[in-house]
Amino acid sequence: MGRRKIPHVVKLDSGESYLGRSSANLCPRDFLEGKYQEALGAVRPVTLYADSTLHHVDRIRALFEEYCSLLHLDPPQILQECIPARMENFLHWMLKTYTIKKTSTVTTYWRQLSQLHILWTQRRVDPQVLRQIFVFIEGPLTKEYGLDNMDTEKPLLEAEEFVELIRYHWASDINVFHNERQRLQLAAILLLAAFTGSRPHALLCVTYRDLDLYVEKEQDTDTHHVKLGVKLTKTKSGKKRKRPKTYTFNLDDNPVFCIITHLVGLAFDDEAFAAPGLVSPDILFRLKAKGESGCQQIPFKQDILDTLVFRRAVKTKQGVQTSPTAGLIDSIYQSWVKRLGEALGYVQTLTTYCLRRALGNAVNDDPNSNAAVRNLVLDHVGSSAIFERNYLSRIIRYSTQDAFWHREPSHESAKAASRIGRLRDRNRPKKLTEEQGVQVREAPAILELLASRDRLRMDILGQFGALKMAEGEPVYDDYQALGRTINSTVRAQERALLRHIQEEYDITAPVVNIQRQIQGDFPDCKEPILAEEAMIKIPERRRIAEAAVSDPARFTGEKSLLRHIKCCRNMIALCKKRESRTAKITPPPALPFTDSPEATSRKGPETPRSNPLKCRGFQCLFCMMSNLPTKDRQQRFKSKFSLQRHADRCRLNQFMDGDRIPCPDDLGCAGVVLKGKLHFKNHAARVHDFVL
Template identity: 50%
Template sequence: MISIAFEDEAYNAPKDFSPRHLFALRAKKGPCQIVPWKQKMLDIPVFRRAIKTKDGVETSKDAPLPYNQYHGWLVLLGVALGFIYTLTTYCLRRALGNAINGKTRNDDPNSNAAVRNLVLDHGTGSEIFERNYISRTIRYFTQDQFWGRSSDHESARTASQIGLLRDPDRPRKLSAEQGQQVRQDPEVRELAAVRGRLRAQIEEVFGVIEMAKGEPIYNDYQAVKASLAATIRKKERALLKRIQEEYDLNAPVLAIQQQLNGEQSDDDDDDDKGGIPTETVPIRIAERRYIAECAVRDPSVLRDQKGYAFHVEFSTNLIALCKRRDRRQVTTRCSPELASVKTTLDSPRLPEREPIVKRDNPLKCQDWQCLFCLASYDLPLEERKRKYKRKYTLQKHVDRCRLEYYGPDDPIPCPDGHACVD
């Protein structure tokens, strides 16, 4: 919320006020130090939905973020982080409630059932937490108590953290070979053959698919095309689920066998690997990856100056992410197999953005490139310089993403603002 407030310029604070200044503020002896919001921002939702505009996808000025959209993004975040179970808001609330409930008097004298119920918005004396939220992991060594030995409470607490439910190596997408396996399914091949016959008939009569709009054969072609895409998605999900179930069954056994054989695992420190570089994959928007990794970091290491620097770095990256735009890629069912990604949170290496060069000459685009995207410096470089396969594909992209909000007689401004003079 702090980062979003800075991005919205919601704080009624002095000029050049930044997250570093906010986290460095000290409590006064007299009245508490308040950081007020601007009056015009008091009725504006903090979390707002994304909307389409003539300049692309932007955050709405006042429309709140609906739960179904938020829920979908949260599920995708859990998949990207490698969570074994589906990540939902309930998981976050349950983890927070158990974190407060697990505090002892020595850890935090202010942690009690009343504070927990207040945070979770449960009524006083309510048993909702005990019935639906309390962790089933017992943080108590019964054998140590039986033998009169001191228990290791830190190990028990660490064993119940939400981050241990992650497995970054768990399959998340199908490889190219597995995608081709889906397309060799008899049902998929039959639908693809029907689509091919209809396409050939349309092109023989009309020349281009779009010229047949309004004809019965065009409607049949679109129906078969949609049915084919839905069938492929259904079979891909079923295949991925089967692969994940096999991985969940065999991965623990292989991990135990590796330890018995004295083999090193991917979880070992980099210092133990003899300087062997870890294979990485390019990250399109590194701020997003950094923020996602922060969500599962052990908070016990964030103390004193390290915790202060972490909060500042996190807010800075989140503000930078709010200024970036990422266009949805064209769906490719045969996704390449992902390599493991190693990210260092203490000193994240963020990609340098391409500097905006002031020019006097207009932009020159190559064949099948979008001039609107080429001049949008807030898009990733690979999205800006992307080439489309056909003229029709480029035209469809421009019509849907760039020209949709202009009327037939509206003037279309030049996208190259550096070379055009108002």
């Protein structure tokens, strides 16, 4: 029990004293009366829902209100009465109005409606009504509308496939990130997801306050090892009592699979360490623990403790940089993971939950573990039902055949059947070709919508003279809505066509492969890596890729530590790099700009240029004076209009109309600052032949 607060006695130099706070003011009567009246008038929920849950409940509220407005009903009253026939009628309306194919979707909508009932009435739905609606959904409703009531197969990304995924990410992935720190962050998040089995939101919300980096002395071997504790505080029940979990990690044999090396690299990139002399991984990985305690903390700066570790890239006036505050968005991270799965040829969609389910099943299969540990790892409080219903693989991971014959069990083949890479095919179509895209846009429904938009556009031009002059008018809103309808229809048609092509491929590809094997044309089942995937432009990434595919058994003792240090150095340097996209425009054979380091090394020392740089053809002055590769700096655009689009969207969009814009040519126009975009364009055209 807490101690009673007592008045504070303040003593003066003269020997007198007074009470700084009287006992009557500790909890005055007016305060209690005010809180009592506030409680009488307040309407508080009987349970605390997460923000994402409230978002879904708000969506079902809008749907329920739309249904009630159709029948001229009062939504709160109807939901408070909760008559089963009315609830069933609402579900009929949902299935008639929206494209719903699975029974589980209808069940989810009913659960969300019951949550809305709690928020509106402050009490739960009658259990008998709740059960009656569930039975109605599973039975008559599913049969009437032909809903799919089969659970979707939930694949696992286990250790062997995870190793291949990380190696592909570093050595073969041809996708370009906004900057290379994003590539390092993706690898670190995937490692955390594999080792903790946590939900994506919990991983993306990790701050430096949640990291406990320290050096520990092993008493048996008298050696010092860097270790890391990661505390995950953003659990699913975020508005209830906080129940953080802490995971402890050691240095891995291979630094590419070591979460400590990744997070230390990110911390050095953020200059996060409090010790002024701790400026390189050479120093950090050689620190020793204090003798009396056997542990040495490695603190972070106080002003960076609440900074997110994983942050997204943003456009600035200096180019694309990592935001100091904006965290990585879950949708961006999920798109990266999905893109990796598609590149590896996984038929099923790769998500973080493939790693989460894999760790849950691994802990469940471990004879040294138990249900309590598994539930703690997966954040399933108090019950194993969640794991058994949603996480336990429906593919039996136990050799029942060996058990029947009383043989020594061999479970590996049974476990392999639940892996996501079992049906891997890198030749499976991932996107539509240009011809197929044109085919979609020439569909009759799309052409009819385009014709309607063209007619509406002509009406606007005839009435207002220009589209922008009609902004704010109803006809302009109709024009914009029609454009959005066209875009959504095209995307839906593209998805449907791609799905149809993939289904046809899944049927024909096995037959073709078997025929090739029978004819002797397919002797090697190992899929080769495409030549374009093996090209890595950035040296630091190339060295990390070499470490990913090398055998860690060859490095022991001091060599292993040096390997971690070198890999961490490359990761730190990689954070500052940005891989250029493949230019679509073929550069001319004559290269007018030769200020590159390669050209300088061939020609020998030259005097610095003092004349203003001249653009030849449709070259970009910003690109020519940037630190991009020579090929990208010297490229010429196809036309003046493509050059204008590039300059306006990629360069000048960082400045407002009245901003002061420095001339990019810091040699020929050193110190020249232009007042606004118009002044800059005039200067660029007159001095540099950079016509915008």
